[in-house]
Amino acid sequence: EAGVTQFPSHSVIEKGQTVTLRCDPISGHDNLYWYRRVMGKEIKFLLHFVKESKQDESGMPNNRFLAERTGGTYSTLKVQPAELEDSGVYFCASSHLGTGVEKLFFGSGTQLSVL
Amino acid sequence: GESVGLHLPTLSVQEGDNSIINCAYSNSASDYFIWYKQESGKGPQFIIDIRSNMDKRQGQRVTVLLNKTVKHLSLQIAATQPGDSAVYFCAEIHPGPVHKYIFGTGTRLKVLA
Numbered sequence: 001e002a003g004v005t006q007f008p009s010h011s012v013i014e015k016g017q018t019v020t021l022r023c024d025p026i027s028g029h030d031n032l033y034w035y036r037r038v039m040g041k042e043i044k045f046l047l048h049f050v051k052e053s054k055q056d057e058s059g060m061p062n063n064r065f066l067a068e069r070t071g072g073t074y075s076t077l078k079v080q081p082a083e084l085e086d087s088g089v090y091f092c093a094s095s096h097l098g099t100g101v102e103k104l105f106f107g108s109g110t111q112l113s114v115l
Numbered sequence: 116g117e118s119v120g121l122h123l124p125t126l127s128v129q130e131g132d133n134s135i136i137n138c139a140y141s142n143s144a145s146d147y148f149i150w151y152k153q154e155s156g157k158g159p160q161f162i163i164d165i166r167s168n169m170d171k172r173q174g175q176r177v178t179v180l181l182n183k184t185v186k187h188l189s190l191q192i193a194a195t196q197p198g199d200s201a202v203y204f205c206a207e208i209h210p211g212p213v214h215k216y217i218f219g220t221g222t223r224l225k226v227l228a
Contacts, residue, residue: 004158035218040124043159043204043218055213091158101147101214106158 002026004107006092012113018080021110025074025094031102032075033095034067037109038088046090049075050097061086082114127225134192136222138205143186145207145217150179150190153221154201162190162203192224200226 005024013019025032034046046065047057051072060067064083069075079086089109095102128134140148146167151159165172165179165188172179178191188205202221209215 006158033216040220042220045215045217048213056215093158101208103149103161103164104216106151106160108156108158 006107010111016081021077023075023092029094030097031095033093035091036088087114125223128195134195136190136203138188140186140207146210147208149206151204152201197226
């Protein structure tokens, strides 16, 4: 079974540019999450999709961040325009939709560097 | 506020010794806890979990201890091996209609040969 895949693995952009990160969850996983880790800090929640619907987007830093999950399969996270403080590792995770706590499976992350 | 923190950002351990990684959490309502291991270039991977109605759980070479009185979680790794070198994150899960994972800052474990 393929795991959670993220693309690109690394992205280096200049301040003001746009970047789009992609996440393909494990097939059949309705829950999809985006997290971010800034160097040396905790993994912070950004948002949560259940299928194509945004269940919780309370962690999105501001309106420069836009996440979509059309069709309830893969998801994209766009940062426009990027700022220096957006640098970090962006992780995507997915899990089954169940009544209990479902284990999160993480992708390898996208290392974003904004110069 | 809600927070999950770690006492030591870096832990160096001699190969073969036991490792103990600590984590403090602040939300007494959290009812489920997980330890993740993140190796370089990879995403966090599940190691072991524990529910709040337990105080100890053992896996293969790993043990998680939960002390709800002081809101403390620890991960013990027996006979630490070079392959254990990684960053370890604890996560607390808040109950509710939507389960929310709150992660700590992570502890880097370095295994010395």
